[in-house]
Amino acid sequence: MEAAMGLMRRMPPKHTETALSALLSLLPHHSSDLLSQVDQPLQVLCDVDSGKEFILCEYNRDADSYRSPWSNKYHPPLEDGPHPSAELRKLEIEANEVFAIYRDQYYEGGISSVYLWEDENDGFVACFLIKKDGSKNAHGRRGYLQEGAWDAIHVIEVGPEEEGKSRYCLTSTVMLSMTTNDVSSSSFNLSGSIRRQMNADLSVAEGHLCNMGRMIEEMEGKLRNSLDQVYFGKTKEMVCTLRPPAELVQMRLPES
Amino acid sequence: MSSDEDGESREVELSHKQKLEIAKWFLMNSPPGEIQYVAKDVKAVLKDENVYAAAAAEAFPLYNKSHMICLQLPDRSGDVLITSFSEIREDEYLDPRTAQVAVVDHAKQTCVEVRPASDEELPSAYVEEYRAALDAETSKYVSEAYPKGVCSVYATSGKYVEEPGSDFELVVVILASRHSPQNFCNGSWQSIWNVVFKDELHIVELRGKLQVGAHYFEEGNVQLDGKHECKDSTVFQSPDDCAVSVVNMIRHHETEYLTSLQTSYSNLSDTTFKDLRRKLPVTRTLFPWHNTMQFNLTRDISKELGIGK
The missing domain is CATH 3.90.1150.210 (F-actin capping protein, beta subunit)
Incomplete structure (x- = not known):
């Protein structure tokens, strides 16, 4: 398993799906570990009832069907697929509505889905998903990207309420890929994925959705910032180490 | 749940050829300078020395050539680049500067021997x-x-x-x-x-x-x-x-x-990153999570007035 994760850390992020399916076929007895530890690009289906698209993941899957957050129905139809309790479903509906507005304000397009389910410890788990195609043929408002994909997966475990507080454990992954072709003969692609965790004990006075939303907003900001500043910055630094820009060459001392 | 069935159907033992192809794929997709690390992990995942050896024998020469790795000649007289242009045989590469031919061990990524180049090679x-x-x-x-x-x-x-x-x-x-x-x-x-x-x-x-x-x-x-x-x-x-x-x-x-x-x-x-996700919302303030009722309200009103969706 350690070796498998080692490979996932080295393979080009744009080949994540191929690498994962190769590992699944080599290590069938680790399939559930692999599927829970390796995030793969999100897929989308259209809800036949509402006509709206929803995102597929392990958390809304049963057998080969996926539950839509809009109609609460499995696609393709499935008898006795699990559904959240009525109370949780109410929160799920609200979360989907609010998260869609949040998504639109930050992403100016894209698709979002939220799934909730009960866990064993009297609490619940929520999964917030966002998929954005920022290429100029899709939802890229400014048209800078030949190809651009952003997939965000946020899983929050919410503990039972004690003395007006709950414990929230958030695990977030962002996968992205950006390709620009300034000139026809040149292409520039950056792709990658990072995963982070954040825990908090918060008062539930304003409601779970408010707490979860704020944590996700903060986390997304942090992930975006570290991709932009740290991760892309490191690759840029590497390029400048390989071939320093002219101004740096002139500044170097003769003996170096 | 079908995950068990999936698990079982995946249990079907992969053929030698399938394993070989997978091992080669991982090796060939190693980032610059990382094939030895990938090789170690591939070996551990495969648990099959024969398949690994066969995959390494095919993948290393291709990787070394496409990444044009540079190997030091054993007598330190210079370096040889592993490229398709310098290839004489699969394990022999010409260094035109010193007019020598290096014999290389692809999997170890070392040069084991040098010999003077023949006239036809120059x-x-x-x-x-x-x-x-x-x-x-x-x-x-x-x-x-x-x-x-x-x-x-x-x-x-x-x-x-x-x-x-x-x-x-x-x-x-x-x-x-x-x-x-x-x-x-x-x-x-x-x-x-x-x-x-x-x-x-x-x-x-x-x-x-x-x-x-x-x-x-x-x-x-x-x-x-x-x-x-x-x-x-x-x-x-x-x-x-x-x-x-x-x-x-x-x-x-x-x-x-x-x-x-x-x-x-x-x-x-x-600019570019903004087409994926903005730093701040279009409203330029953090999202009003404490006041999401306002959205429901606006929507109800627009519904009543028959505007919007």
């Missing part, structure tokens, strides 16, 4: 004059532009041409790589310049393919993949004059490409 004296002049000029440029760069110039087609009157082709290869696994960062820059000397037209045509890759993987996995192609041409002159003008063109195009890479990076934070 270009004619006439072509060699152009090759050597270009090699000297390129080396000078590479030592100025790349802190850890290596280069080589190979005679490819028409290498036995003995006097003016026929076309011939040289290939300039430039490689700069940096591996710092302790800093979770690896990268490489490679340039391949085809230089075609056209006798009758009296011109020298230049075609360049530049490729730069970087991998940063501290608590994540982010990779840069940049590619660029360009063309240029100059007048067919004496070996020394050709070398100077060809290297001038190479310098010009590579500097320009570096500048365009920097522009791509500087556009990234300000």
Whole structure:
């Protein structure tokens, strides 16, 4: 398993799906570990009832069907697929509505889905998903990207309420890929994925959705910032180490 | 649940060939300088020495050539680049500068032996004059532009041409790589310049393919993949004059490409990234999670008034 994760850390992020399916076929007895530890690009289906698209993941899957957050129905139809309790479903509906507005304000397009389910410890788990195609043929408002994909997966475990507080454990992954072709003969692609965790004990006075939303907003900001500043910055630094820009060459001392 | 069934159907033992293909795929997709680490993990995942050995025997030579790895000659007389242009046999590569042939161990990525090159392995004296002049000029440029760069110039087609009157082709290869696994960062820059000397037209045509890759993987996995192609041409002159003008063109195009890479990076934070996700919402304030009722309200009102959806 350690070796498998080692490979996932080295393979080009744009080949994540191929690498994962190769590992699944080599290590069938680790399939559930692999599927829970390796995030793969999100897929989308259209809800036949509402006509709206929803995102597929392990958390809304049963057998080969996926539950839509809009109609609460499995696609393709499935008898006795699990559904959240009525109370949780109410929160799920609200979360989907609010998260869609949040998504639109930050992403100016894209698709979002939220799934909730009960866990064993009297609490619940929520999964917030966002998929954005920022290429100029899709939802890229400014048209800078030949190809651009952003997939965000946020899983929050919410503990039972004690003395007006709950414990929230958030695990977030962002996968992205950006390709620009300034000139026809040149292409520039950056792709990658990072995963982070954040825990908090918060008062539930304003409601779970408010707490979860704020944590996700903060986390997304942090992930975006570290991709932009740290991760892309490191690759840029590497390029400048390989071939320093002219101004740096002139500044170097003769003996170096 | 079907996950058990899935699990069982996946239990069907993969054939030798399927395992081999998977192992090769992982090895071939290793980022610059990381194939040995990938090899270790592939071995652990496969748990099958025979399949691993077969995959390594096929994948290493291909990886070494496509990444143009640079190996030190055992007598330290120089370096040899593993490229398809310098390949004599699968495990033999020519170093034109020292007129030696290196015998390499692909899987260990070392050079085990050197021997002098035979006459057939070297270009004619006439072509060699152009090759050597270009090699000297390129080396000078590479030592100025790349802190850890290596280069080589190979005679490819028409290498036995003995006097003016026929076309011939040289290939300039430039490689700069940096591996710092302790800093979770690896990268490489490679340039391949085809230089075609056209006798009758009296011109020298230049075609360049530049490729730069970087991998940063501290608590994540982010990779840069940049590619660029360009063309240029100059007048067919004496070996020394050709070398100077060809290297001038190479310098010009590579500097320009570096500048365009920097522009791509500087556009990234300000503009490009915004098409995926903005730093702040369109409203320029954090999302009003405490007051999401307002959205429901607006929607109810618009519903009542029959506007919106």
